[in-house]
Amino acid sequence: MNGLRELVSALAQKHGTRRESLLPILQGIQAHEHYLSDDAMVEVARALDLSTAQVYGTATFYSFLVTRPQGRHVIRLCRTITCVMHGKNQLLKELETLLKVRVGETTADGLFTLLETNCLGQCHQGPAILIDDEPYTRLTPERIRVIVAEYQQKAALESENSGLINS
Amino acid sequence: MPHTVNCQIDHLSVNIQPGATILEAARSIHIQIPTLCYHSDLCVAGNCRLCMVEQVGADRLLPACATPVTEGMEILTNSQKVRHARKVMLELLMSEHRSDCTHCYKNGRCELQNLASEYLVQDGRFIDLVPFKNYTIDDLSPSIIKDDAKCIRCQRCVRTCAEIQAVSALAVAHKGAEMKISTFFDLPMAEVVCTNCGQCVTHCPTGALVEKNYIDAVWQAMDDDARHVVVQTAPAVRIALGEALGLEPGQIVTGKMVAALRRLGFDSVLDTDFSADLTIIEEGHELLQRLREVIRDKNPQVKLPMTTSCSPGWIKFLEHLYPDLLPHLSTAKSPQQMFGALAKTYYARRIGMDAKNMVSVSVMPCTAKKFEAARPEMCASGFRDVDYVLTTRELAMMIRQAGIDFLSLPDDEFDSIMGQSSGAGVIFGATGGVMEAALRTVYEVVTGREVPFDGLNIVPVRGLEQVKEAALTISSPLPEWGFLDGVTLKTCVVHGLAGAREVMKKVADGSCDYHFIEIMACPGGCLGGGGQPMPVSDHVREMRARAIYRDDAGKAIRKSHENPDVVKLYEDFLKEPLGHLSHQLLHTHYVARKRY
Ligand code: FES
Ligand code: FES
Numbered sequence: 001m002n003g004l005r006e007l008v009s010a011l012a013q014k015h016g017t018r019r020e021s022l023l024p025i026l027q028g029i030q031a032h033e034h035y036l037s038d039d040a041m042v043e044v045a046r047a048l049d050l051s052t053a054q055v056y057g058t059a060t061f062y063s064f065l066v067t068r069p070q071g072r073h074v075i076r077l078c079r080t081i082t083c084v085m086h087g088k089n090q091l092l093k094e095l096e097t098l099l100k101v102r103v104g105e106t107t108a109d110g111l112f113t114l115l116e117t118n119c120l121g122q123c124h125q126g127p128a129i130l131i132d133d134e135p136y137t138r139l140t141p142e143r144i145r146v147i148v149a150e151y152q153q154k155a156a157l158e159s160e161n162s163g164l165i166n167s
Numbered sequence: 168m169p170h171t172v173n174c175q176i177d178h179l180s181v182n183i184q185p186g187a188t189i190l191e192a193a194r195s196i197h198i199q200i201p202t203l204c205y206h207s208d209l210c211v212a213g214n215c216r217l218c219m220v221e222q223v224g225a226d227r228l229l230p231a232c233a234t235p236v237t238e239g240m241e242i243l244t245n246s247q248k249v250r251h252a253r254k255v256m257l258e259l260l261m262s263e264h265r266s267d268c269t270h271c272y273k274n275g276r277c278e279l280q281n282l283a284s285e286y287l288v289q290d291g292r293f294i295d296l297v298p299f300k301n302y303t304i305d306d307l308s309p310s311i312i313k314d315d316a317k318c319i320r321c322q323r324c325v326r327t328c329a330e331i332q333a334v335s336a337l338a339v340a341h342k343g344a345e346m347k348i349s350t351f352f353d354l355p356m357a358e359v360v361c362t363n364c365g366q367c368v369t370h371c372p373t374g375a376l377v378e379k380n381y382i383d384a385v386w387q388a389m390d391d392d393a394r395h396v397v398v399q400t401a402p403a404v405r406i407a408l409g410e411a412l413g414l415e416p417g418q419i420v421t422g423k424m425v426a427a428l429r430r431l432g433f434d435s436v437l438d439t440d441f442s443a444d445l446t447i448i449e450e451g452h453e454l455l456q457r458l459r460e461v462i463r464d465k466n467p468q469v470k471l472p473m474t475t476s477c478s479p480g481w482i483k484f485l486e487h488l489y490p491d492l493l494p495h496l497s498t499a500k501s502p503q504q505m506f507g508a509l510a511k512t513y514y515a516r517r518i519g520m521d522a523k524n525m526v527s528v529s530v531m532p533c534t535a536k537k538f539e540a541a542r543p544e545m546c547a548s549g550f551r552d553v554d555y556v557l558t559t560r561e562l563a564m565m566i567r568q569a570g571i572d573f574l575s576l577p578d579d580e581f582d583s584i585m586g587q588s589s590g591a592g593v594i595f596g597a598t599g600g601v602m603e604a605a606l607r608t609v610y611e612v613v614t615g616r617e618v619p620f621d622g623l624n625i626v627p628v629r630g631l632e633q634v635k636e637a638a639l640t641i642s643s644p645l646p647e648w649g650f651l652d653g654v655t656l657k658t659c660v661v662h663g664l665a666g667a668r669e670v671m672k673k674v675a676d677g678s679c680d681y682h683f684i685e686i687m688a689c690p691g692g693c694l695g696g697g698g699q700p701m702p703v704s705d706h707v708r709e710m711r712a713r714a715i716y717r718d719d720a721g722k723a724i725r726k727s728h729e730n731p732d733v734v735k736l737y738e739d740f741l742k743e744p745l746g747h748l749s750h751q752l753l754h755t756h757y758v759a760r761k762r763y
Binding site for chain 1: 334335336337338339340341342349350351352359360762763
């Protein structure tokens with residue numbers, strides 16, 4: 001809670017406390033915390049002299065802001081018609097088996113959240129997905145397996161390293 | 168810039184000031200354009216699209232509420248194209264609206280329903296989306312019920328809560344098909360900063376926001392012969408009740424209201440105006456005590472300015488937003504709660520009734536009063552001091568249910584003991600009224616002379632301006648009040664919580680030097696309360712205010728301390744203002760609440 005207050009006040013210092021500062025502050029919190037908790041929104045409301053309902057309204061308006069905990073990485077699969085025609089459904093099936101989750105869910109290890117999104121503007125090279133801010137295009141079930149494995153390896157390495165540091 | 172703009176609406180010429188909208192221009196020549204999201208109290212939202220009109224020569228229809236007229240514009244409000252668009256808009260709105268009108272509390276008083284009937288919206292061409300939506304009903308608040316299935320997302324409530332009240336307990340959340348009016352995390356209204364003022368209810372065009380009604384509970388109490396049911400009616404009810412029963416705004420219907428209450432079956436019909444007078448005595452003396460302690464004794468513990476405490480919406484607002492400023496609130500209970508505490512003690516004794524067989528009902532212009540009556544500390548009599556609170560609207564419904572022809576009722580009078588009032592009690596219903604009533608009494612207590620305003624009318628505190636100020640210099644006071652000689656009493660009157668917030672910011676940072684502030688949560692004061700008949704507008708509030716001041720002017724007694732029932736109450740029971748019994752029954756304390 002205290003850490004949150006500091007985070008919010010640092011962000012408020014950077015972006016200001018006017019109403020238009022709300023969005024960058026929420027983005028800043030999400031970059032840090034991976035989601036916007038109710039405590040975080042309360043702090044923002046306090047800092048900007050807004051009501052919590054107003055902060056919540058803005059937070060829920062944007063698809064890329066979330067108010068529930070998410071995995072470390074968010075996979076957004078384009079669900080718009082062009083990508084569907086390029087084989088989005090096969091891709092989805094592959095991802096669901098691979099990660100053992102359905103759309104909207106987070107993997108047991110907390111590494112991935114699987115979501116769908118509207119057109120990513122990559123229609124000429126569908127099917128497309130976004131992992132965090134990184135777009136991946138012209139995907140096939142084979143390629144997605146490789147990509148997911150890369151993220152998993154990186155995470156395993158990181159946790160090993162941090163384990164080493166800790167010991 | 169030309170002085171006026173000329174345009175044509177339905178082939179009639181209109182001449183109107185620049186900047187006026189098509190809607191305003193049309194209304195100025197008595198052409199009605201249907202609206203839903205538009206409300207004269209609020210900023211323009213332009214989201215319902217019901218007010219679409221055709222501009223000759225243009226392809227697209229224009230929203231009349233959001234489009235300013237331009238020179239030479241030719242508008243059609245009733246063309247084939249417009250009629251078709253209106254009907255489609257209504258059908259689209261209704262495809263997401265749970266149209267179980269016969270089961271709806273707003274049945275017969277719903278703007279959407281009225282339009283649907285006017286434009287003969289029959290079986291829609293659109294799919295009924297209601298079954299696919301996960302609508303919820305929030306009925307946990309003692310004051311307000313929110314039913315999302317009835318919501319057409321016009322956002323009148325959101326604008327009301329933000330613009331009039333600066334609370335924003337309700338905001339717009341999510342987007343597109345999921346967009347909804349929501350509290351923080353969609354929590355129940357009872358758990359957020361909502362002040363229960365009910366302004367969202369009086370501004371909602373459908374049944375999405377309504378008061379929680381206690382009509383059946385009150386009928387039941389009256390049906391029980393073992394119960395003695397006492398009713399009190401607030402000052403602002405008598406000047407607005409008529410509107411819900413077929414009269415024009417601004418009629419005083421006190422006599423008919425009393426007659427109707429008796430016909431409904433209330434055993435004692437009494438007057439909150441009586442306890443309004445009592446509030447003035449207690450609150451006025453509290454002010455004087457604070458002045459003495461601050462000015463004469465220089466006691467740093469005692470806070471000035473003192474603010475009024477009659478408006479439960481205002482109290483909850485302060486508890487949430489400025490808990491540090493709670494010591495500024497007068498500890499005097501509101502007239503409703505003073506009345507309730509006395510009904511089951513003093514009054515019960517006087518009429519030889521056991522308080523446990525009494526049911527105390529109040530009729531209020533207010534939804535926050537329902538919350539106030541339910542506050543845990545409001546049991547000074549040993550029982551719940553006020554059992555049920557009805558709004559003016561609920562009383563009107565009961566009168567209709569009882570088959571009473573209101574307009575033909577002969578005038579009747581309140582029962583005795585707690586039924587008399589002065590003009591000072593009457594004006595409690597208008598913004599500035601408590602201040603005026605208090606000054607009439609306080610000035611006289613201090614100087615022994617009447618307040619130096621023509622006919623006791625303290626005009627500077629009257630009217631619908633958001634913040635009013637008045638100063639009154641005290642000269643040659645009675646010896647006891649010598650320390651007030653030459654002191655200029657500075658007062659401020661605010662209505663609407665947005666204004667209250669501005670004034671309280673100044674109190675917090677010490678940039679104002681008022682002694683006494685009157686704050687009412689609702690625009691216009693209680694006369695514009697969240698429990699009053701709909702529709703409301705500045706015009707309606709103005710007419711109600713005039714009625715209140717007419718009522719005051721016509722009273723034989725104009726000052727609270729001269730109310731014979733109040734005088735007798737002190738002689739027989741309370742003994743003195745701020746005395747031991749007063750503290751037990753008539754004063755209260757407040758709690759700090761979370762803002763977030
Ligand atoms: S349809 Fe998938 S990127 Fe446009
Ligand atoms: S009344 Fe004009 S758009 Fe709603």
